[in-house]
Amino acid sequence: SGxxxxxxxxxxxxxxxxxxxxxxKGQNVKVSVRPEKMSVTRxxxxxxxxxxxxxxxxxxxxxxxSYMRYEVKIxxxxxLLIDRQLENNLKEDVLLTVGERVCVGFNADNAIIFE
Numbered sequence: 001s002g003x004x005x006x007x008x009x010x011x012x013x014x015x016x017x018x019x020x021x022x023x024x025k026g027q028n029v030k031v032s033v034r035p036e037k038m039s040v041t042r043x044x045x046x047x048x049x050x051x052x053x054x055x056x057x058x059x060x061x062x063x064x065x066s067y068m069r070y071e072v073k074i075x076x077x078x079x080l081l082i083d084r085q086l087e088n089n090l091k092e093d094v095l096l097t098v099g100e101r102v103c104v105g106f107n108a109d110n111a112i113i114f115e
Contacts, residue, residue, distance in 0.1 A: 004108050007031065010076040014052040016111035029113050035083040037110040040070050040102050053105040056080070058096050070096065072104050080104055 004015050005023055009031075016031055023029060040058070056074035070082045082104060096102060 005029075005113055007113070009054060009074075012054055012075070014054070015108045016052060016113055017109050021114075023113065027115075029115060032112045032114070033106045033110050035069070035081045036067075036085075037106055038080065038082045039105045040072060040082045040084060040096065041105070042096065042100065043103055052108060052111065053103050054080075055101065055103055058098055058100045058102050060098060061096060068095070070102075072102055074104065 004017055007014050007016050007029065014031075054074045056072040058070060059073045059079065060071040062069045064083075067086055068084045070084065072080045072082060074080060
């Protein structure tokens, strides 16, 4: 895989993985992260393993058997889907409430950048 690229999403600087393609400064790109490779928490935690994080509002949540699917509307209006595996002993931050402010995080190595 290629090196990491610094990107800006509505003023939020993020580091993301890339293809082996070269991107120029100021170029518009798309970022893709699989739903199960993102995390969603009530707030950003210092020292978190997620190198990139975006604030947003939880707009919907669905039980899907062994996991929860969360839909988060981030600052630029886009909606992200995040899948979170449920464990036998549910942690307090797993079950989030619609309308809550949340933080969506992902590791740069799990992001793919393309034009």
